[in-house]
Amino acid sequence: MSVVTRFAPSPTGFLHIGGARTALFNWLFARHHGGKFLLRIEDTDRKRSTQEAIDAIFEGMRWLDLDWDEEPLFQSTRAQHHAGCARKLLDQGKAYYCYCTPEELAEMREKARAEGGRMLYDGRWRDRSPSEAPDGIPPVVRFKAPQEGETIISDSVQGDVRVANDQLDDMVLLRADGTPTYMLSVVVDDHDMGITHVIRGDDHLTNAFRQTQLFLSLGWSPPVFGHIPLIHGADGAKLSKRHGALGVEAYRDMGFLPETVFNYLLRLGWGHGDDEIIDRQQAVEWFDLPGVGRSPARFDMDRLTSLNAHYIRTADDRRLADAITPLLAERLGSPPDADAMSRVAAGMPELKERGKTLGQLADSALFYAFKRPLELDNKATKILNDQARAILGRLVPALTTFDPWTAENIETAVRDFAEAEGLKLGDVAQPLRAAFTGTNVSPGIFEVAAVLGRDEALGRIEDIAD
RNA sequence: GACCCCAUCGUCUAGUGGCCUAGGACAACAGCCUUUCACGCUGUAGACACGGGUUCGACUCCCGUUGGGGUCGCCA
Numbered sequence: 349m350s351v352v353t354r355f356a357p358s359p360t361g362f363l364h365i366g367g368a369r370t371a372l373f374n375w376l377f378a379r380h381h382g383g384k385f386l387l388r389i390e391d392t393d394r395k396r397s398t399q400e401a402i403d404a405i406f407e408g409m410r411w412l413d414l415d416w417d418e419e420p421l422f423q424s425t426r427a428q429h430h431a432g433c434a435r436k437l438l439d440q441g442k443a444y445y446c447y448c449t450p451e452e453l454a455e456m457r458e459k460a461r462a463e464g465g466r467m468l469y470d471g472r473w474r475d476r477s478p479s480e481a482p483d484g485i486p487p488v489v490r491f492k493a494p495q496e497g498e499t500i501i502s503d504s505v506q507g508d509v510r511v512a513n514d515q516l517d518d519m520v521l522l523r524a525d526g527t528p529t530y531m532l533s534v535v536v537d538d539h540d541m542g543i544t545h546v547i548r549g550d551d552h553l554t555n556a557f558r559q560t561q562l563f564l565s566l567g568w569s570p571p572v573f574g575h576i577p578l579i580h581g582a583d584g585a586k587l588s589k590r591h592g593a594l595g596v597e598a599y600r601d602m603g604f605l606p607e608t609v610f611n612y613l614l615r616l617g618w619g620h621g622d623d624e625i626i627d628r629q630q631a632v633e634w635f636d637l638p639g640v641g642r643s644p645a646r647f648d649m650d651r652l653t654s655l656n657a658h659y660i661r662t663a664d665d666r667r668l669a670d671a672i673t674p675l676l677a678e679r680l681g682s683p684p685d686a687d688a689m690s691r692v693a694a695g696m697p698e699l700k701e702r703g704k705t706l707g708q709l710a711d712s713a714l715f716y717a718f719k720r721p722l723e724l725d726n727k728a729t730k731i732l733n734d735q736a737r738a739i740l741g742r743l744v745p746a747l748t749t750f751d752p753w754t755a756e757n758i759e760t761a762v763r764d765f766a767e768a769e770g771l772k773l774g775d776v777a778q779p780l781r782a783a784f785t786g787t788n789v790s791p792g793i794f795e796v797a798a799v800l801g802r803d804e805a806l807g808r809i810e811d812i813a814d
Numbered sequence: 815g816a817c818c819c820c821a822u823c824g825u826c827u828a829g830u831g832g833c834c835u836a837g838g839a840c841a842a843c844a845g846c847c848u849u850u851c852a853c854g855c856u857g858u859a860g861a862c863a864c865g866g867g868u869u870c871g872a873c874u875c876c877c878g879u880u881g882g883g884g885u886c887g888c889c890a
Binding site: 356357358360390392393396446448450453457460461462463466467468488506509510511512515516517519520522523524525527529530531533534549550551552553554555557575577578580582584585586612615616617618619620621622623624625641642643644645646647648650651652653654655657661698701702703704712762766772773774775776777778780781787788789790791792793794 | 816825826827828837839850884886
């Protein structure tokens with residue numbers, strides 16, 4: 349059997365981190381098994397669905413490079429067909445009209461709660477004749493669910509889960525206005541799309557029972573379910589806006605690389621021995637449902653950040669320079685010029701060892717983009733006292749006597765100078781750093797000097813030296 | 815409240831009855847390296863929720879308790 353999975357978000361908001369992981373697992377599972385990964389937009393709630401949300405979902409998927417097969421299916425376009433399936437059940441006596449008013453249902457739940465039972469529909473119209481229908485109340489169509497026995501799903505993640513059928517009520521298939529509900533639409537679409545594996549959040553586990561019954565009632569065999577545990581916030585509760593549950597684009601904007609988010613999400617609830625750094629190719633090869641854990645995982649920003657530091661360190665220099673260009677422009681107040689950017693690119697091998705996010709990377713690269721004379725921060729000002737300025741003044745001639753201008757030669761020159769002057773290397777290096785960068789923290793100072801070039805380097809020294 | 819799910823270091827996890835004096839990673843702490851900051855390296859601290867079984871032997875299997883989570887819409 350060839351595998352077909354799907355990701356079916358409802359476009360009522362951005363692609364949040366939990367949804368992204370669901371998409372990731374579906375994508376991985378399909379790719380691992382050489383099957384198809386489909387996308388379905390569940391926009392049946394027209395009031396809450398927006399084009400912005402649809403765009404955000406597509407964008408998030410592309411950012412993570414989760415490519416889908418075939419054109420995305422918009423569920424709203426299939427409403428007629430869904431309703432037809434409900435009528436078929438009606439004709440076969442597997443569904444019925446219910447004339448309860450919302451008030452009546454509210455009262456029913458109120459009573460159930462008071463009596464300590466489940467807040468279920470009591471099936472009061474299940475066996476009543478339509479001739480008893482009250483005037484002026486448009487009915488909904490309810491599914492005539494089995495009342496005895498139990499429903500079992502063999503979940504690929506959770507194992508066999510069973511529930512007594514009397515714990516499940518007759519769900520609404522068609523609303524009073526004739527539009528299909530989520531329960532009906534999902535089942536019909538999953539069937540029509542040939543979905544073999546439904547991988548989704550654990551919060552859908554109870555829906556799986558009802559959907560299984562519906563599949564059976566329509567004469568179809570249900571797909572294999574895999575309910576993956578939810579992602580929780582640091583406090584252990586379901587990730588919500590309260591916890592800063594953000595869209596993937598928010599993580600992009602915070603300076604995280606897509607491969608970081610990919611790797612992080614992958615390791616949340618799934619593991620492969622002691623492996624931590626796993627690229628997409630390796631993930632496709634290794635991923636499978638039996639490896640997915642059953643307990644919820646908490647979102648950990650520290651770990652995400654640490655992974656990002658790793659992926660920045662190993663990323664291509666040119667790509668990083670391009671990625672931080674807009675951030676530099678923001679900080680400078682205008683786009684960095686070509687000279688500035690070539691220095692930034694040249695300095696990238698050392699810079700990327702230090703930045704944990706693209707924002708930090710931009711901050712640390714900023715001094716390369718500055719124009720002379722540099723503005724000194726407090727630390728640099730403190731370092732550049734009269735004595736330090738005098739030292740730098742005497743150092744200048746020593747920096748003009750050798751070629752080529754390489755980190756190695758610069759280091760030799762500075763060390764020789766320090767020795768000749770009876771100074772510790774730090775007595776020269778720290779003032780140099782302050783002069784070159786305007787601050788007290790930077791990559792190795794000889795590499796910085798080399799990247800700046802002799803003219804720029806000497807210029808920056810002369811700007812502050814006596 | 816009812817139903818369902820879950821339970822190993824602070825966090826993510828390895829572990830599928832003996833390889834476990836429970837391994838790795840992040841975070842924490844100490845140190846080394848060093849011109850600063852990182853990186854890197856070394857080390858320290860840190861967990862099988864509890865109670866019963868089953869077994870020659872349980873982190874691993876069963877039951878209960880406790881704790882956490884999810885679901886109970888004419889939302890998806």
